[in-house]
Amino acid sequence: MFPGMGGKGINPRQLERQMKAMGIDMYEIENVRQVIIRTADKEIVFNDAHVTVIDARGQKMYQLIGTPEERALEKEIPDSDVELVAQQANVPKDLARQALKETKGDLAEAILKLSGGK
Structure with a gap:
């Protein structure tokens, strides 16, 4: 049950059915080893990442859970x-x-x- 839903909890199976009815599918990507987010000046590395994909009628969102480690990037010299x-x-x-x-x-x-x- 999920607390905080109108004073009553919602059954996870009901929630899943409702999401399916709205065209929303959720699944976890298995065996993720590492996720790296690279910006112009740093990398954010997740070595213990759990990634869930939320597919809402072709629009995919990725939910990332893990412990980030930031690393400064060395500037490339032309x-x-x-x-x-x-x-x-x-x-x-x-x-x-x-x-x-x-x-x-x-x-x-x-x-x-x-x-x-x-």
Whole structure:
């Protein structure tokens, strides 16, 4: 029984029948290993996820239950930026890439850092 429904509980089977009558189907995705939500600057990872799909006449909604773990994403450094910094600072590309990572992609700061200006 579900509490809080008009003072009386609703039988889960009745609820399921009512949902079916409205064209709503619910089911769990089995054997989910991991769910990752990736944004521009972070990942939210669920290693213990339980995922339920609610299909309402072709519109699917996913309900996710689990413990989130947030991870910051490393900013991708374009190869063209690496080449530019390497040329300007007269250093190998691996040093240029490392400097760009340390300066969070700031080209001028990376060049200054590698040229001894900082």
